[in-house]
Amino acid sequence: MGTSKSCKSEELCTELLESQTGDTSTGSVIQTLRLQVFGVLHWVVSLGLILAIDFLLKKAFVAASIEFPSALFGMFCIFSVLIILDCAIPSAAVALMKFFEPGIMFIQRWLPLFYVPYLVVLPLSLKDIPPSSAIKICFIVVGGWLATLCVTGMTAIGVRKAVKTELIDAEPMEKPSPFSSIELWAWTGIFLISFVASLVYPTALGTRARTYLPFLLASTVLGYMIGSGLPSSVKKVLHPIIFCAASAEVTAVVFGFLSKSGLDPVLGYYLTNSSSDPGAGDILMGFLGSVILSFAFSMFKQRKLVKRHAAEIFTSVIISTLFSLYSTALVGRLVALEPSLTVSILPRCITVALALSIVSFFEGANASVTAAAVVVTGLVGANFVQATLDKLRLRDPIARGIATASSCHGLGTAALSAKEPEALPFCAIAYGLTGIFGSILCSIPVVRQSLLAVIG
Template identity: 40%
Template sequence: MPAAAKNLPSASLGMISLVAALLLLDRLAPDACSGVNSFFFPSVEFVQRWMPLFYAPALAMLPAGAKSLQVMDGIKVVLLTVFSWAGTLTVTTLFTTLVRRYAKARLEEAPSGISLAPFSIWEAIPWLAIGAAGFILVYVSPTLLGSPARTLIPFLLSSTVVGFLLGSFLPGPVKRFLHPVITCAIFVNAAALFFSIATEKQFLSVLGSYITNNLKDPGAGDVLLAFVGPLAISYGFLLYRQRRIIVRHGIELASVVSVAGMVSVLITTYAGRALDLSSQLINSVAPSNVTFAFALPVGNLLQANPSLVVSCCVLTGILGANLSRPLLLKATKSDDPVVRGLSAACSSHGYGSASVAAGEPDLLPLCAVAYILMGTFCSLLCSVPALGRIISK
């Protein structure tokens, strides 16, 4: 375990430490703990409201990240992602149904999650102005801010934000297939293509300025990806808020999350080898059942392709949002919301959970706890050297 703690992504370790600190403070000084939560609430609300924006850059880089990917390998990656989702959903559903025979805690009303204000078209207008000004700036003087990547930040950052906002305005049924993170990626690539045509530069060269992975010369994507860590840490406040759910459904959560995490990773690993995929491609699919804030750090731990990691997570979410509820209702032949919620949360993270919990407000907090714990467990699982070697073998 010391080795696992050493390898554990810093954001996951930070979230675990935050929960422990809040629980300790709650016992020693409840009023102080309440004050801490109130102080950080605006920050937590901010990162939760803009959450998809922070991992969208990895998906936007897919044309560059997958340029060397063979067509057949791409098809295999899609098949592996679908198989991993279906296998995890099936095993988790069966196991949760079994556990619920012995742990029969009823779903009760829980503190609601953070109520996020809907986005307004007025929020997009300033970003459109920033984008227009940014384009003129970089067109006239490409290195005005010190380098092309830094000078492109206003233009490409505004493209990302506008793409996200317009995607959030889409009707619910459309968003099941066209998630705002996808519209972000489309807008960034369209902006990069437009700029490359206007300046007669190569498209991939412009897109490469979006994420440089260089702290001294960051691009717009680097700025947004810097929020992934704080996003994961902010889940600590959400877990603390829902601590009664963790106590009430502790048996189900501990057992189901553990089994789902192991099954998800192992199914992906061995099925990927059967498809004769490279270890990097298998590792890119391995965190696909985990929420994005944990999937990216796990992917980095496994030396996966971040663009493929996010792409596979998006595909898993789309599958879960459209198929989890009808499949679960048909398979379980029961009306146990806990089975539906845990199965969806552990197989298709928050995107699938939102669809399954639609119309059941008391189920959504349980789903949120489950997919946060699923991400934490998978982070810890992949941090264990022995298991990491099995996955990356």
């Protein structure tokens, strides 16, 4: 899905070339090609290692019948290794961070795409859900987002006043590179060729899922690229992830019509939940574990900030997570929402990568509804979080960052940090910690039983 160039990788490569050739000119074609090749190899190796770690951890946890999310364990391990190296050999910790930077930037660049698959196949999941239940879910998701935002923000302000810590500058966060015209045309070519080929030879790659994979994946990627390039005024109403999901949905509708197979079968091939016969959605979902692993690097980069403002961050995140889980369970019972659906939306304020792990602890949960509730929460937050925080008169960047990430995870974080970069470090920290604490809580049998008791 394209590569994000790492400036540090190119600098390292340039220094290496200069030491070997003695030529300080970086404008030559040969050096440019070498830089590009080095950058691509660096990206492939760093991202490949992250994906390999996630894959091996999953296999090990399945073999050992461990229910705790394997990626979360891996995140703790990576963070611990970085902390130990930083204490013993600081240069080694910095080198490790630089090595994995291209892979981390790739994950950050395409992060919203990993939320999309369950949103695309939502029509299949909602077939058996009565309209009245869907309305109740929307009420809980929207109302719950606002309540969680208020509780978290006020908690952060209260603790901040109590501890009286001064705000210090955070470590700068590098932004992913924008999409190029080459990437756009390349994915367009893949889409057109594979779409026509699939109409003519629907089993050219062995199965329909594999054959449909290229054009369904391309339609999703193109939707995200185009949606990301829309004017900011449009993106306030039409978030890129909505455009992305709509692009894949429209493609499935058109292909279903032209192939006379209908929409449902095409969506079924989009997300098969089968490792032996994956669809486009399965490829995207395969990155969710790597997203969790990447939290370790973000937290390590902001370790000084975490230590200095630990009281505000941890207190707010803990209270926010508890409030979100138990208020969702309680309101679900009060509005008489089906218990299985209430369980499915419990982790509505937690990033989808961990929300899906959380609901796997509960029997009868609908993962598609979970993912959709998480995405809708993020979309609501992305569109309204800044205006709502202003109305609540929450001016402190610490409170704004923590409240945003704890109530509407990554999508809300992206929307706020684009205009308020000073809040980004606190968003990043709270974003990871909310999911971590929620996962730990729900992995405890007593907590799960208490939530089920509240749900009734």
